[in-house]
Amino acid sequence: MSQTLEQQKTYLGHPIGLFILFFTEMWERFSYYGMRGLLTIYIARSATSVVNEGPGLGWTGGDALWIYGWYTMLVYVMAIPGGIIADKWLGQKKTVMLGGLLLCLGHGTLAIPSESAFFSGLLLIILGVGCLKPNISTMVGGLYKQGDPRRDKGFTIFYIGINIGAFLASISVGLVAYYYGWHAGFGLAGIGMLIGQIVYMAGQKHLKHVGNFIGKSEDPKVIEAAKKPLSKIEKDRIVVLVLSFLIIIVFWSAFEQAGGLMNLYTDVKVDRTIGSWEIPAAVFQSLNAGYIIIFGMIVAGFWSWWKLKGKESSSLFKMAIGTIIMGLGFVFMMFASKEASSETFGKAAMIWIILAYLFHTIGELCASPVSLSFITKLAPLKYASIMMGVYFAATGFGNKLAGSIGEASQLESHKGELVGTVEEMNTLTEKNTYEYVIDGNKKKIIDYPINEDKNIQIKSRVFIAETGQIKFEKYDNQTDISHIINLSEDSKKNLRDELKEFDATSKNPMHTKLLFEKDEEAVKIEANKGDGKNYSLNFVMEETQNKQEYNIFMWIVIYTVVFGLLLILFLKKLKKLTHGAEEKSSDLADEPAEGFELADAQQ
Template sequence: MSTDVQVPPGTFLGHPRGLYLLFVTEMWERFSYYGMRALLVLYAVAATHAANPGLGWDSPQALKLYAWYTGLSYLTPMLGGWLADNYLGQRKAVITGGILMALGQFSLASPPATLGMSAPWSLAALGIAFPEAPTSFYVGLALLVLGNGFFKPNISTMVGELYAPGDARRDGAFTIFYMGINVGAFLAPLVCSTLGEDPAYGWRIGFLAAGIGMTLSVIIQLAFAQHYIGNLGVEPAARRSLALAGGQKQPLTPVERDRIRVIFVIFAFVVMFWAAFEQGGGLLNLFANEYTDRAVGSFTVPTGWFQSLNPLFIVLLAPVFSMLWSRLGERGRNPATPVKMYAGLFLVAIGFLFLVVAVFEMQRTADMKAGMLWLVLGYLFHTMGELCISPVGLSVVTKLAPLRLGSLMMGVWFLINFVANTMAGYVGAFSEDMGRYEWMLALAASAGVRPEHAGLLGVFGGIAVVLLMFTALLWAISGRIVGWMHGAEGPQGRPEPRSAAPAT
């Protein structure tokens, strides 16, 4: 927080009212993102002559497309954060990004012949080989990637700007904000997947619904921002920082350098979390589609509905975690960020162990499918781990980053997702190749697992083991990391909100 920002007074449930505007803005943007994400792989692998025709790609091609789309969506926030800090301001960047993403969704929803067809292309060095596809498909993905770069780092930074340094409510605020993300993510597959997977409507209508959600996000921000968040995010942060320093550019202090070091150290651990977690939209989506018994009586649960489990659990559990962090903070017992994060890594590892159990169950069922329970438990533990890592990570970046680098460092934080999402797609695609190695086949056979399921056993089990190793390492160095933070997470009092301006 800095004293040059004026936010209208008033709180709701103990937090500034502006938090809930940002909550709703982000909710509809995530509705758009997750609605499209739930359809992307399924649309790519659907046969071209099916009742609901898709692109007809094979699974590894679709998973690599998913990896690069989701990965690049988190590379561009570095550019969007830098532009916002130095030229645009956060508010203009959020609106620009929202408009670009709405156009991207509408491009995906357009008829395939709108811009013609793109020829097959490949990059051998990256193992990419994509068949022919509508040009509007690639244009839509490009606009979504670019728009996310403007939107994602800046709205998160604005949440942090609502609170003074050391305010114990900040972690709780980001957990509430994160609940908004996941309300959108919960609703998105229920709407977009239900429409997109139904041949009566088709994939294009699913993408259209996602575009409408993004348009609502932009309209809400334009209509209510001045009333609820005042001039927050209007002026570029670098200009504000310079004014507060008396017009003199100042180098980074040793404390600021140490705090930035913390962001990069934590980066390595959070990459492993997201690389595991993002199997949810790729490999676990295919696992639900192909290896899970989805029958409930005469009704078959749509595959995309499983994408709503994680956000549903977030919505149910986020208030609990928010109150927990706030109550502990008021008592001066709020765990340090590294502690929360190694607890999160451990929980995600447990979630993948449930999926290992699912692979074993497949070996004793007539249709070689596992019950839905194991997938549900996997998503539950992944969600609890996520609540210990993701909103806490967003919060700690706003605590540690210097004002003039706020959105840029948030962009650096989202670079984690670029690395992790790209890794996730290749790890998921490797589940087929891993089952061809003799040592993996021998290991699977010794455990009573069929050769065709050896790759799944290897990937699920391997991810669990790696996460447990990183949990132990982060536990071992957490004390050093807390020292480098130089008290950024305290004191754990409850300071007054930032300076207020009269409501307009």
């Protein structure tokens, strides 16, 4: 077995199979991160919007983050059945093949402009990632023989491949969606997945000895390992793995704010203009991946140097340090929130987002690649893919927690309806240019938004007048617009309480962006066009929203740093339970009862 691994053809000192898996995962991540960068913004974009990428699903920001949390959790939780399928029936290699095919179908379905196609595509992607993700990572570990010192570097190279895909996707998919529409962006992500599947299928000759179904192995050592009950050392190592999954949940619950809360925050609260060009919010998702490409080998080299100096460099220590550094990145989001709230309807500078993603990336490079390698060192042979699946499930639970944290940052909207006349609304708004495609020809119309059944947004001052009534005034000229608004009774009560809490008066008002949206079904009826009816109202108070976001960012900093410090505090005890699994093979080769390296499982 080890002889077969030693005879592998190499490139740049690593098995050629690593680069097949590198390019497969690169394009799979291109598809995933390209789609993820659009997900929350598409869901939260108004269903009657005509700006930039076009109409979305019209859900609230909180609902978008709820979907994001469940989706990203299920993507990774499905790694458990994906691992079981590989271990019990198909083997890792065939299960990756199945996952790739499902992903091609899923991303292709997202390109269809239909709500049912959108959710069907998400389901197929969940199933596809569940089959592919844990098994392709386990196959990387299987390329190296027991105790091979190249393994951690191999995972770092693999990790850079992941992020090249993410970097290319965040820019190209985001720009394509911005200029050609959401579904063109989703379609480009699908093309990336198709390329990845072709690479994987073409490179099978370099993967003959890795990822095979061990149930069919004729190697007596493999058969014995599969039947043998767990030893005391293996059980101790599983305990360490389970505890390490807790820090993984904490890490990803903060890190995955990137695709959720930070994505929405960038879209709404960050000044993204350079000259006359506004950078699409989804493009900022490329920062993390770009930083990884730049700093990946630098961070890996630092830890190698650190180890040569005789300093603590275990995987658990790196995970703890990575979590702390990543958490400190949210300090910059606190600065962003402070800057945005320093003036009415203010926005934060891009530098805060850029610095936050830099710290998140350095933290990720310390924690994530080594955590993958750590599992391949500690997991018992017969539970190899299952334990990798549990790791990704822990990542999934972290993603769900990330979605819940993001939801908590989004205040429930005050609701009402528009009762003003068309004439009144025309005096309160400005004409816009709208483009339509009619019988294949583009047609431009310059008109007031209410005449075209488009969304209307009015910046407003809000306070409790001396008469005790809630008063709305147009922000720029203080025109009284209270009479065009009819609030629901619950919203009226909640808004009054909120205004009292902030002591909002005419001299010290609160502020909001009133969003009037025409009912999607009413828009479809031509006879309703321009009648000014069927407009709902949703808004949150800027001051309260800014305060809520600041508090969320602050608490993320606190709990990530605390968890990281706790892991360091108990580091020595946890390292004892690994029984030297991270030591070189010379210390492990004579201990067959103590465990295995995943390379032992391959033929």
